Amino acid sequence: MGEDIRVSDPMPLDERDPSAIDAAALADHPSFASTLANGLAILGCFSGGEPWLGNKDIAQRLGLSKPTVSRLTFTLIALGYLRRDRQTGKYQLGPAVLSLGYPLLSQLTIRQIAAEDLLDLARYAHGPVSVGARDRLQVVYVETSQGKETNATKPGIGSTRPLLRTAIGRALLHAHGDAERMFIEHRLQQAMPEEWQTYEVGLKEAYRQIDRLGFCIVAGDWRPTLAAVAVPMKHPVMGMQLAFNLTVPSYATNEEQLTRDLGPRLVELVRRIEQKLGK
Numbered sequence: 528m529g530e531d532i533r534v535s536d537p538m539p540l541d542e543r544d545p546s547a548i549d550a551a552a553l554a555d556h557p558s559f560a561s562t563l564a565n566g567l568a569i570l571g572c573f574s575g576g577e578p579w580l581g582n583k584d585i586a587q588r589l590g591l592s593k594p595t596v597s598r599l600t601f602t603l604i605a606l607g608y609l610r611r612d613r614q615t616g617k618y619q620l621g622p623a624v625l626s627l628g629y630p631l632l633s634q635l636t637i638r639q640i641a642a643e644d645l646l647d648l649a650r651y652a653h654g655p656v657s658v659g660a661r662d663r664l665q666v667v668y669v670e671t672s673q674g675k676e677t678n679a680t681k682p683g684i685g686s687t688r689p690l691l692r693t694a695i696g697r698a699l700l701h702a703h704g705d706a707e708r709m710f711i712e713h714r715l716q717q718a719m720p721e722e723w724q725t726y727e728v729g730l731k732e733a734y735r736q737i738d739r740l741g742f743c744i745v746a747g748d749w750r751p752t753l754a755a756v757a758v759p760m761k762h763p764v765m766g767m768q769l770a771f772n773l774t775v776p777s778y779a780t781n782e783e784q785l786t787r788d789l790g791p792r793l794v795e796l797v798r799r800i801e802q803k804l805g806k
Contacts (some may be wrong), residue, residue, distance in 0.1 A: 565591060566599050570608060570624065575686070579617040628685065631669075637764050638670045641800045645672035648796055652789055654775035656796075657682045659695045660767045661703075664715055666696045669769070682774070691715060691726040694745035694757035695772035697733035701743075702759035702768040741794040744785050752777050756790040758797045764804065771797050 545558075553559055572580055572588050586596045600618055603609040607623030632638065637658065645656045649672045657671035666688040682688075690696035690711075700708055716723045726748060733743035737759065746754035757772040773793050780789070 562599075565589065565595065566603060569596070569599055569603065570620065573618075573620050575683075578619050579612065579615070580619075581615070581617045584617075632684070634765060635669055637769070637800065637804065640803050641670065641796075642672065644796050644799060645670070646674065648672075648773065648792060650674035651792070652773055652775055653779065654773055655682050656771065656773045656793070657695070658769055658771055659688070659699060660769055661690070661699050661711075662687065664690055664711070664718055666690060666693065666699060666770075689722075689749065691719065691722055691730060692745070692749045693772070694733070694743055694755040694774075695770050697730050697743050697745065698737065698757035698759040698770035698772070699768055700730065701734050701737050702761075702763075702770055740786070740790060742790040744782070744790065746777060746782075746785075754780050754785060756785055756793050758790075758793050760797060761801060 545553075545556075554561065568589050569585055572585055582593055582596045582600060585591070585600070586593050589596075591599075600609055600611075604611055604618070604621070607621045609618045610621045611618050641658065645658075649656045653674065655671055655673040657668050659666040659668050661667075668682050668684055668686050668688075671682045671684060688696060690700060700711060703711065729745070729748060733745065736743040742756050742758045744754070744756050749755075753774055754777045755772050755774040757770055759770045760768070763769070771793060773789055775789070
C-alpha cells in the first residue's frame with residue numbers, strides 16, 4: 528500500500544454502484560427516489576440521546592416543510608416504523624425498525640463464532656471489545672462484548688462512531704482496497720474538511736501502524752478519556768469489510784501496554800476468528 532494517497536484525485540469506482548455517487552450529485556440522479564430518502568432520513572434523526580422528536584424538530588433538522596414531514600411520519604406510523612405519543616405529539620422509533628436489521632445480524636455468523644473470544648478479551652482488558660462495519664462515512668457496531676467492568680464508551684449494536692477520529696474507523700478504512708479507500712477519503716475530505724485537516728496525519732500514521740504491527744492505536748482523538756486499539760479483518764464477511772476494537776480508559780493504560788499487550792492480543796483474536804471462518 529502506498530503512503531502518498533492523492534485524496535483530491537480518487538480512482539473511479541464502478542458507476543453502477545449507487546454508493547459510489549457523490550452526495551452532491553445523488554439528489555439529481557434520475558433513479559434517486561427523494562421521497563424514500565426523506566422517509567429514511569427521518570428514521571435516522573432518532574438516537575439514544577434523543578429518542579423523542581416532533582414534526583418541528585424533524586423539519587428543522589432535515590430542512591423539510593412541516594406538511595412534508597407530517598405526511599412522511601403518518602406513513603411511517605402506519606407501517607410500524609414510528610410510534611406517536613398522544614400527550615406530547617412526538618415520535619419515537621417503532622418495533623418495525625428492529626425487524627429490518629434482524630436479517631442482517633442473524634446472517635453475520637461471525638457474531639456467534641467470535642462471542643467467546645470477545646468476552647474473554649473484554650474481561651482481561653476491563654473494556655469492551657467490538658466489531659464494526661462502515662456505514663457511509665461512519666462506523667456502525669454489529670457486535671460488542673463487555674465484562675463486568677465497563678467504561679464511558681458504552682458501545683451497543685447499531686451505535687455509531689466517526690471514521691476519522693477512532694481506531695476502529697481508521698482500521699476499517701485500511702481494510703478497503705486502494706480505489707475504494709481513496710474514494711471514501713475523498714468523500715470525507717469533502718463532507719468534513721476541518722476534521723480531515725485535523726486528523727489526516729493521524730489516519731496515515733494508523734495505516735503505517737497496521738502495516739507494521741497489525742493494529743493501530745488511538746488515544747484521545749475521539750474522547751480524551753479513552754484509548755483504543757483496532758485491527759482490520761483481512762477479507763470481507765458477507766461482502767462487508769469489518770474491524771475489531773478494544774477500548775479502555777486512558778488513565779488505566781499506557782502506550783507500552785497498548786503496544787506490547789492489548790494490541791497483539793487483539794491481532795491474535797482476529798487471526799483466530801479468520802481461521803474459524805476459513806478466511
